[in-house]
Amino acid sequence: MRKRIYNKIAPMVLSFLTFSLAVYQLLKIYHMESLFSQNLVIIALFCLAAGLLSKWFIKLPLYFFILCGGLFLNFSQNLVFSVTWVNAFWQRVVNLGELFLDGRIGYLPEEIAISLVLLVVSLLAELLIEYERVVISYLIIIGYMLFLIIYNDIELPLEIVLFASFGLLHRFLLVHQKNKRNYLIVATLLATFLLITWEIPSDLIETRMLAPSATFRNYLNEKGFYQFIEETGAGNLTRSGFSEDDETLGGPLLDDNQVVFEAQQQSPHYWRIDSKTYYSGSGWESPAPGNTQIDSYSGEEVDLFDADYQAAFAEEEEINFNREVMDSYVPLPYGNKQIKLEEPSTELFVNQETQRVDFQNSEQSRSFQLAWQDFRYTLEELSDVSLTTPETAVDYLQLPEQLPQRVVDLAEELTAEEETLIGKVTAIEDYLKYSENFRYSKVDAGFPTENQDYVDHFLFDSQVGYCDNFSSAMVVMLRVVGIPARWSKGFSTGEEVEENQFVVRNSDAHSWAEVYFEGYGWLPFEATPTFSQPLQQTTTSSETTESSSSESTTTQETSDTTTEESSSTTEEDSSMISTSTTETPANHRSFAISPVVKNALFILLFVISCGFIYILWRWYFYLYIFFLVKISQANILKVYPILLKKAEKFVFRASKQPLSHYTQIFEANYPEFQQTFIYLTSSYEQVLYGGKQEDKQSSGQLLLAVAWHLSQAKKRKKT
Known part of the structure; x- marks a missing residue:
C-alpha cells in the first residue's frame, strides 16, 4: 500500500486540480458556484478511490455511492438521502431528458449536466490514476472545455493553457517518476510558465492561438458551420x-x-x-x-x-x-x-x-x-x-x-x-x-x-x-x-x-x-x-x-x-x-434543423466519439511508441525504459533483477512475444553497457514489435 501511495500521490493531486477546474466552469455556467465546495469533496473522493484501491470489485460500487452522494449534495432539496430520493431523482432526470430530446427545452438541464460530468470524472479518475492514460484523458477534458466555449459563448484561453500544462506535467511524472530532480526542474518551469501566462493579456493569447487557423475558420463561417453551432448552442451571437x-x-x-x-x-x-x-x-x-x-x-x-x-x-x-x-x-x-x-x-x-x-x-x-x-x-x-x-x-x-x-x-x-x-x-x-x-x-x-x-x-x-x-x-x-x-x-x-x-x-x-x-x-x-x-x-x-x-x-x-x-x-x-x-x-435562418435530425446527429456523433475514444484508448500505447520511434527518432535508450515499465504491469520485476533474467520469465508467461522482448533487451544492454552503435532499423522494428504485443497483452492470473 505504501508503494502504491508513493506512486499515485502526484497523479491524484494533478487529477484533483484538473477535475476541480473543469467542474467549476460548468457550475459557473449554471450559476451554481455556491456548490463548488461540495463538489470538491466528491472529486477528492473519486481521486482517493482511484489512487488507493486496486480491486475493481471494490472500486465500482464505491464509485456508484460517491456519485449518488455527489448528486444528493447538489440536488438534495432539503430531503433525507434514501432510496426514495434516488428513485425520485432518477425519474426527474428521465423526464427532463425526454423534454430535452423532444426539443421542448432548449438547454441541457443542470441535473443531467452535473450527473454526466460527475460520471465522466469517475471514469477519467480511473483512466488517469489507475491506467495512466494521460493523453486521451486530457484530450477529452480539453474537448469538453471547447464544447463549453462553443455552446455557451464564453472565453477560456487561460483555462485551456492550464489544462495543457497539467497534462504535460502529468505525462512527465509518468516517464520520469523515479528522478525527483527532473521533476522539480520541470515543475519549476511549468510554474514559471503559468505565472507568465497569467500576466499576458487574454487578447494576446487568443490572437496567437487563433491567427494560424483564421483562413480555415473563415471558410467554416462561410459554409454555415458556426451558424449551426449558434443555432443549437447559446444562441446569442x-x-x-x-x-x-x-x-x-x-x-x-x-x-x-x-x-x-x-x-x-x-x-x-x-x-x-x-x-x-x-x-x-x-x-x-x-x-x-x-x-x-x-x-x-x-x-x-x-x-x-x-x-x-x-x-x-x-x-x-x-x-x-x-x-x-x-x-x-x-x-x-x-x-x-x-x-x-x-x-x-x-x-x-x-x-x-x-x-x-x-x-x-x-x-x-x-x-x-x-x-x-x-x-x-x-x-x-x-x-x-x-x-x-x-x-x-x-x-x-x-x-x-x-x-x-x-x-x-x-x-x-x-x-x-x-x-x-x-x-x-x-x-x-x-x-x-x-x-x-x-x-x-x-x-x-x-x-x-x-x-x-x-x-x-x-x-x-x-x-x-x-x-x-x-x-x-x-x-x-x-x-x-x-x-x-x-x-x-x-x-x-x-x-x-x-x-x-x-x-x-x-x-x-x-x-x-x-x-x-x-x-x-x-x-x-x-x-x-x-x-x-x-x-x-x-x-x-x-x-x-x-x-x-x-x-x-x-x-x-x-x-x-x-x-x-x-x-x-x-x-x-x-x-x-x-x-x-x-x-x-x-x-430568418436558411439552415434549419428539426429535432429528429438533431437527435440523430447527436447520437451519431456520440457513437463516433465513443468509437474514436475506444480506438485511442486501445491503441494509445502503440501509437505513442510509434510516434517516438518513427516521428521523434528516439533511440533505444529512451524508448526501452517505457516498454519495460509497461511490461512490469503484467509481470512483477524485483528492483535488482537482471533484465535478461526478467525478460526470459516474462516471455515464459507471454510466449506470443516470440523472443522479441529478449532480443530487444539484449540490444539495449549492448548499447547501454557495451558501447555498441545502435542499429536504428533493427532496434526500431524490435521496439515496435514489443510495443504491439504489449498493447495486446492482458494481465494473467498467477498460477
Missing part, C-alpha cells in the same frame, strides 16, 4: 444582416446566407441604405430628428438625385429589382436614380440628410425597376477639391470627449505629410486596408473592455475585425484631422449567379466610410481589406479587384422575429418618419 441598431458594436459575427434581394443589372455596385453620424465611443446613432428633413414621394416614377453632385454621370442603365425579404428600407446605388413603381399609390419617404429611402409600408412593391446613372469623376478632379464643411445642422466632425489621445496621434501622424484633401483621405484608407498590423476576420473579432473606446480597441489592442471596425476607424480618424465624414451601411455587390443576375444575401451586409467633397457631395471610400468599392474602381481607373468576401454591419441579437411593421407619419406638417424597427432579417 451576432449574425450578419442589415439592422437598425448600431449603438453597440463589437464581437464575432456569424454569416447568414438567406437571400435578401435579387437584381438584374450590367454593372456591380454597392447598395446603400443609410448613414449614421453620431459616434458614442461604442457605436453609431442616426442624426437627431430635428436635424433632418423627410420628404414623401408617390407616383409611377420617382426621381432621386444628389443635389450636391455637380460632375459627370455614366451612361444610363436599367436595373430590375426583386425583394425576397420585405422590409421598409430600399437599397439603392450611388448616382441619379429613377424608381419605376408597379403601384402608383406606393409612397416613398426620403431622408434628405442621410439619403435613406423607405417605403411607407414594408409590404409594398416587391419588385420595381431603376433607371440609373452612376457617378463619373476622376482622382485628378478630386485632388483639386479643398476642405469644406457641408452646410447642415448635423455635426460631421463630432467625436466623443474621451476619445483616447493615441487615436488622435495616429490620425495626425498618417496625414502629416499630405497637403490635399484626397491625399489625407487615401492615406488613412490605405493604412487600414493594406497595413500588416490588421487582420480581417469575422469570427475572431473581439469586444472592447468595459468603458473602452470601440475604435481605440480595434486600432491598438485587437487589430482584428471586419467592416464595422475598419469603416468606423476610418471615419473617426478623418474627423480627428478635421475632415467631414460619416458611417454608411448597406450591402456589397453580392454574388453574380448568372450573367448580369446578382443575388444579395444577409452575409453581404457591409459598412464603409463616406467623405464630403464640395461639388461632389458624399463619396464612398473602402477601408476594409479584401473589399473593393466598384465606384472607386471606375473613378480612379484602377485594376478591378473582386471582393472575396462579404460581411455585416451590425450588432443585433438573434431573434425569431424577422420584421416588425414600420409605422410612418404622413401628416402634412410633420417632417419626421419613424424608421423601421426591425430585428435583422438575418434571424
Whole structure:
C-alpha cells in the first residue's frame, strides 16, 4: 500500500486540480458556484478511490455511492438521502431528458449536466490514476472545455493553457517518476510558465492561438458551420444582416446566407441604405430628428438625385429589382436614380440628410425597376477639391470627449505629410486596408473592455475585425484631422449567379466610410481589406479587384422575429418618419434543423466519439511508441525504459533483477512475444553497457514489435 501511495500521490493531486477546474466552469455556467465546495469533496473522493484501491470489485460500487452522494449534495432539496430520493431523482432526470430530446427545452438541464460530468470524472479518475492514460484523458477534458466555449459563448484561453500544462506535467511524472530532480526542474518551469501566462493579456493569447487557423475558420463561417453551432448552442451571437441598431458594436459575427434581394443589372455596385453620424465611443446613432428633413414621394416614377453632385454621370442603365425579404428600407446605388413603381399609390419617404429611402409600408412593391446613372469623376478632379464643411445642422466632425489621445496621434501622424484633401483621405484608407498590423476576420473579432473606446480597441489592442471596425476607424480618424465624414451601411455587390443576375444575401451586409467633397457631395471610400468599392474602381481607373468576401454591419441579437411593421407619419406638417424597427432579417435562418435530425446527429456523433475514444484508448500505447520511434527518432535508450515499465504491469520485476533474467520469465508467461522482448533487451544492454552503435532499423522494428504485443497483452492470473 505504501508503494502504491508513493506512486499515485502526484497523479491524484494533478487529477484533483484538473477535475476541480473543469467542474467549476460548468457550475459557473449554471450559476451554481455556491456548490463548488461540495463538489470538491466528491472529486477528492473519486481521486482517493482511484489512487488507493486496486480491486475493481471494490472500486465500482464505491464509485456508484460517491456519485449518488455527489448528486444528493447538489440536488438534495432539503430531503433525507434514501432510496426514495434516488428513485425520485432518477425519474426527474428521465423526464427532463425526454423534454430535452423532444426539443421542448432548449438547454441541457443542470441535473443531467452535473450527473454526466460527475460520471465522466469517475471514469477519467480511473483512466488517469489507475491506467495512466494521460493523453486521451486530457484530450477529452480539453474537448469538453471547447464544447463549453462553443455552446455557451464564453472565453477560456487561460483555462485551456492550464489544462495543457497539467497534462504535460502529468505525462512527465509518468516517464520520469523515479528522478525527483527532473521533476522539480520541470515543475519549476511549468510554474514559471503559468505565472507568465497569467500576466499576458487574454487578447494576446487568443490572437496567437487563433491567427494560424483564421483562413480555415473563415471558410467554416462561410459554409454555415458556426451558424449551426449558434443555432443549437447559446444562441446569442451576432449574425450578419442589415439592422437598425448600431449603438453597440463589437464581437464575432456569424454569416447568414438567406437571400435578401435579387437584381438584374450590367454593372456591380454597392447598395446603400443609410448613414449614421453620431459616434458614442461604442457605436453609431442616426442624426437627431430635428436635424433632418423627410420628404414623401408617390407616383409611377420617382426621381432621386444628389443635389450636391455637380460632375459627370455614366451612361444610363436599367436595373430590375426583386425583394425576397420585405422590409421598409430600399437599397439603392450611388448616382441619379429613377424608381419605376408597379403601384402608383406606393409612397416613398426620403431622408434628405442621410439619403435613406423607405417605403411607407414594408409590404409594398416587391419588385420595381431603376433607371440609373452612376457617378463619373476622376482622382485628378478630386485632388483639386479643398476642405469644406457641408452646410447642415448635423455635426460631421463630432467625436466623443474621451476619445483616447493615441487615436488622435495616429490620425495626425498618417496625414502629416499630405497637403490635399484626397491625399489625407487615401492615406488613412490605405493604412487600414493594406497595413500588416490588421487582420480581417469575422469570427475572431473581439469586444472592447468595459468603458473602452470601440475604435481605440480595434486600432491598438485587437487589430482584428471586419467592416464595422475598419469603416468606423476610418471615419473617426478623418474627423480627428478635421475632415467631414460619416458611417454608411448597406450591402456589397453580392454574388453574380448568372450573367448580369446578382443575388444579395444577409452575409453581404457591409459598412464603409463616406467623405464630403464640395461639388461632389458624399463619396464612398473602402477601408476594409479584401473589399473593393466598384465606384472607386471606375473613378480612379484602377485594376478591378473582386471582393472575396462579404460581411455585416451590425450588432443585433438573434431573434425569431424577422420584421416588425414600420409605422410612418404622413401628416402634412410633420417632417419626421419613424424608421423601421426591425430585428435583422438575418434571424430568418436558411439552415434549419428539426429535432429528429438533431437527435440523430447527436447520437451519431456520440457513437463516433465513443468509437474514436475506444480506438485511442486501445491503441494509445502503440501509437505513442510509434510516434517516438518513427516521428521523434528516439533511440533505444529512451524508448526501452517505457516498454519495460509497461511490461512490469503484467509481470512483477524485483528492483535488482537482471533484465535478461526478467525478460526470459516474462516471455515464459507471454510466449506470443516470440523472443522479441529478449532480443530487444539484449540490444539495449549492448548499447547501454557495451558501447555498441545502435542499429536504428533493427532496434526500431524490435521496439515496435514489443510495443504491439504489449498493447495486446492482458494481465494473467498467477498460477
